[in-house]
Structures are given as structure tokens and as C-alpha cells.
Amino acid sequence: MLDFLIKKISIIDGSGKKAFIGDIGIKDNKIIIKNLSDYEFKEIINGENKIICPGFIDVHSHDDLSVINDKKVSHNIKQGITTMIVGNCGFGVSPHKSAKIQMSSLYNVDGIQKSWNNFSEYFDLLDNEPPSINIGVLIGHHTIRRHSLDLANKTSPTKEELSTMISIVEEGMEAGCLGLSTGLVYEPGRNAKTEEIISLAKNIKKYNGVYVSHMRNEADRLFDSINETANIGIESEVKVEISHLKTVGKDFWGNSIKALEMIENYSDQGLNINADQYPYTARSTMLKALLINGTFDQNNSSSPMGKSDSSEVLLCSVPGDKELEGKTLEDIQYLYDLPTEETVKKLLSEVSDKILVAAFSMNEKDVQIIMKHPLVMIGTDGIDCGSKPHPRAWGTYPRILEHYVKNNNVITLEQAINKMTLMPAEKFNIKNRGLIKENYFADLVIIDLSNLKDNSTFTNPKNPPDGIDYIFVNGKKSIEKGKELNVFSGMTVKNNV
Numbered sequence: 001m002l003d004f005l006i007k008k009i010s011i012i013d014g015s016g017k018k019a020f021i022g023d024i025g026i027k028d029n030k031i032i033i034k035n036l037s038d039y040e041f042k043e044i045i046n047g048e049n050k051i052i053c054p055g056f057i058d059v060h061s062h063d064d065l066s067v068i069n070d071k072k073v074s075h076n077i078k079q080g081i082t083t084m085i086v087g088n089c090g091f092g093v094s095p096h097k098s099a100k101i102q103m104s105s106l107y108n109v110d111g112i113q114k115s116w117n118n119f120s121e122y123f124d125l126l127d128n129e130p131p132s133i134n135i136g137v138l139i140g141h142h143t144i145r146r147h148s149l150d151l152a153n154k155t156s157p158t159k160e161e162l163s164t165m166i167s168i169v170e171e172g173m174e175a176g177c178l179g180l181s182t183g184l185v186y187e188p189g190r191n192a193k194t195e196e197i198i199s200l201a202k203n204i205k206k207y208n209g210v211y212v213s214h215m216r217n218e219a220d221r222l223f224d225s226i227n228e229t230a231n232i233g234i235e236s237e238v239k240v241e242i243s244h245l246k247t248v249g250k251d252f253w254g255n256s257i258k259a260l261e262m263i264e265n266y267s268d269q270g271l272n273i274n275a276d277q278y279p280y281t282a283r284s285t286m287l288k289a290l291l292i293n294g295t296f297d298q299n300n301s302s303s304p305m306g307k308s309d310s311s312e313v314l315l316c317s318v319p320g321d322k323e324l325e326g327k328t329l330e331d332i333q334y335l336y337d338l339p340t341e342e343t344v345k346k347l348l349s350e351v352s353d354k355i356l357v358a359a360f361s362m363n364e365k366d367v368q369i370i371m372k373h374p375l376v377m378i379g380t381d382g383i384d385c386g387s388k389p390h391p392r393a394w395g396t397y398p399r400i401l402e403h404y405v406k407n408n409n410v411i412t413l414e415q416a417i418n419k420m421t422l423m424p425a426e427k428f429n430i431k432n433r434g435l436i437k438e439n440y441f442a443d444l445v446i447i448d449l450s451n452l453k454d455n456s457t458f459t460n461p462k463n464p465p466d467g468i469d470y471i472f473v474n475g476k477k478s479i480e481k482g483k484e485l486n487v488f489s490g491m492t493v494k495n496n497v
Helices: 096-103 119-128 141-148 159-175 194-207 222-236 256-268 287-292 329-336 340-351 364-372 392-407 413-420 422-427
Strands: 002-011 020-027 030-032 041-046 051-054 056-058 081-086 134-140 179-183 210-214 239-242 273-277 282-286 313-317 356-360 376-378 444-447 468-473 476-480
Touching (some): 119 159, 287 313, 287 356, 364 376, 376 413, 413 422
Parallel strands (some): 179 210, 210 239, 239 273
Antiparallel strands (some): 051 444, 282 356, 313 356
């Protein structure tokens, strides 16, 4: 007996192959394709004029701690995400005390009552109280550094401190983590030397783990940062993922071509290296990080995070003053009657040092060039905080499908789905997901492409898309005709050597 039979639907299986019309069954938590006529079924879904594809795998999520209190993860599941990988940019879930300190710069963690002693207990917590979608975990470098060093911001750990960090990495990988992440523009990881990262990354090799990095510089030293990231992979003999590949700052627009050539050359030389991307010309980050990295410093022409004018910086989340959310830094500058950098310092000292912003600093042509490259996959980098979060938290995947596939033909539908499903599954060693195949987990999305619309904007970001009709997570119907069913069928996704 099938739980569901989906009839006469256009199947895009995730492999990159052309779509074809067929039927798909779901039994328990698995996909059934063979001998469907032998089965009876509980429910039939008419798939005519719609497409079905594997559920999207978000390789770059920051919902590590928020998922503890918000099992629905509405901003993710409503856009078709059935698996998310947390622990990115060096922000990670364990050790718990340091995780809460580190994560507090992204969102409010005060309401998180549950605790855990290590990665194994975090996995147990999610397994016992599953969210709506599957979760894979990376070990965050910031968090383990904050826990292990007597001064988290010093440049070199002692042998004992390095040993403590390594033991946490080993525990995390043994528990099932998918790899190690760094955020080398943020505190405290920005102070680490390359050798420290190599020493840690060597300990994920035997687990087939991935080294994932928000690189040290995405502007004037982008190419140096790619070399550093690749060399960490080479020296530690592990796979490499470059987070949210971009080139920021007008002076460096066009550098995407050489950046991709470098990545391709490393790949040709045998390094397993990829990048991911979100489909916007604005990034989202901490205002404090922009200040620390010299974005507003008029006396210095360079910045690891690029330069942004005050009119190009939008306040997304302002703890303590919601009225400022949705305003530009230029608006605040006029209010304070101060130069840009002094305005930023006043905001951070008198309002909150945990302000999140969206900064418009990329070029659309670069976005498209990166998106087209066969080594690049998709991730949201979403942070659903404040009243005006960056729309990527709600709209990344529908934007790709509507704007870049349907309306502008930047990539094909099959290419887009591959970048969202099988590519990340293979990269992160996620077994039996990311592909519509017999006996694979039934993580599936049914889309009415003719009515697909990305509704998440910078002025009204918290709007789910139209046209994503059904979502199944491990065989359970989680979205029906666009409506959440509050079904919590997610699983933890662990490494498989």
C-alpha cells in the first residue's frame, strides 16, 4: 500500500538530466518508482502541468540554535528546503555556552532553555524532538576557539589549547558532523593563522568531512583568499567548499571570472572544491563586522568585506529599536548629523552592537557568471531576524527558479535543480537524498511553475512564495496547496564514511 501516488507529473530527478513525464509513489519514508501498478494507494495527487523534484538542500544555514525553539522553520520549508546544513561561517552549536555567546551576534538566544554538552547531545535533542526538515551540522571554528583559548582573539593557541580544539572536532565528527567551517572575517576566527585551520581540518579527513569557509577576504584580496582556502584543503587532504562566493565592492566587480578560473584549476589538479551562492547583489552581515573590517573607513581604500556607501546599507535587525529596521544607514546618518563611520559607532555603542544589515555591494553580472558555473551550488545564508531580514531567508530558491530560470534563462531548470539537490548531497556525503530514485528518502517538492512567484522583497521579506504546492519530508506531507501542516518529520543527517 502506497501512502501517496503522484500521477503524470514532470519529473526533474536532480541529476541534471532532462525532465520526463512519469508517476511516483511514496511508501513510508521512501520513494517508489518501480512496479507502481502492483500497489494500491491511500491518496492520489494529480501532477499534470506541474513538476516534481527532490527537496532542496540548503548548504548554508544559520538556524543552528533558532531551530531548538522554532521547529516549524517556516522560512525554509515554505521555499522548498527539506534539508539544511547549519554551523556555517564558523558559528556552531557546541560547546553550548560558547555557542550561545557566538550566536548572540546573529539573533536572540535568551529564549533557548535547552542545553547540551556536546555535538552528540545536540543530535539527540533533534532526534527526540524533530523539526519540520532534516538537519546536517558543521563544526564552527569560532565557537570551539572561544571555548578553548584563554583569550579567544589571540593569534596562536598554545599546544594545550589546540589539543582542546582538536578533541572537540573529533567528538563532533564522531557524533556525525559533516565537516568544519570557518568565518575568517569575523571574531574570533579572523585572528587565526592558516596553520591553525590546517591542524584542525586534518581531523575531519577520515570522516570524509568538508572544510567550509567564509574566506578571509572577498574584495581586494579575493584571489589570495581562494589560494589560502584551497591550500588548507590540499594540506589537510579534505574536500573544500567556498561559502557564498562573491566579489564585493565596485572596484572589484568582474573578478568573478578569474576567481572561478582559479577554482576550476584547483579542481582540475585533483582538489575536490566547490562554491555556493545566494542569488542577490546584497549580502547580509553584522554592522559591527563591517566596521571592524574597515568598510566605512575613508582613510583606507581597501577592506576585506569591501566598501559600501551609507545609502547601500539597509538595517535588517536592530535589537532595542525596531523603528530603525528598514531604514538605510544614510537615513540614520541624516538623523544623527554625523559622518558614516561615526554614525555606525554611535549605533553600535548606544543602540545595539548586534545590528544586522543588508549591504548592496555586488554586481548582477558577477552573480550570473557565478551561478552558471558547474562547480557552484545554491545556499541561502539566511538569517530570519528582525522585521526586515534579507529576503534570501525566505526567497532564495523561488528567486532562482522564477527570476534566473523562468524569466531570464540564465540557467536551465534541470541545472538549477541539480545545484539545489544532488550536487550538495554528493558534496556533503548525504546518502540517499538529493535524487528521485527508487528507495531514496521521499524528500520531494511539487511546483506549479506557471504560478511560481518569489514574494520576498527587501521591503516585505517575510512572504513565502506562490507556486510551491506540496512538500514531503521523509514521506510525510508537510506542505499541501501551499499551506503548512505543522508536520515534524525531519531527521538529523550524519556523515557516512
